[in-house]
Each structure stands twice: as C-alpha cells, then as structure tokens.
Amino acid sequence: MLASQAVLDTLRERARHGKLSTVLGRTISTVPSQGLVSHDGRWFYAIKDGIACLMADEAIDMGSVG
Secondary structure (H helix, E strand, O other): OEOOHHHHHHHHHHHHOOOOEOOOOOEOOOOOOOEEEOOOOOEEEEEEOOEEOOOHHHOEEHHHOO
16 A cells, blocks of 8 residues: 555654664665555555565565654
C-alpha cells in the first residue's frame, strides 16, 4: 500500500538524525516523496522516478522507525 504522509514524515525525521538505514545498513539521508509499505507494515520500499524499488536489500525495516 502507498505510504501515508505520517510514515514519510517519521522516516524523514529519522533520516535527519542519521538513524535510518536499509536492511544492509546503508544510511538513508534523503527519503523519497513516495513509497510503499508492505501489507504487514514492516517494510518500506521507495518509489523513485515513478518506479517502486522492491529489492529486499534496499528495504527499510519499519520496526526500527518510531
């Protein structure tokens, strides 16, 4: 499902503080303006240039957000 504005805002706040990374530990400094959240709410996948990046290595664990 499409990520809500609240999810994107939370991700941006974490990125600002350097506390947001991919599954493989790559630090995320800029959160895209759109993304998808897995059905169970655990994973965030960025949408870049209108294309969803569904690669598992690029996923952000939403369990670490908050």
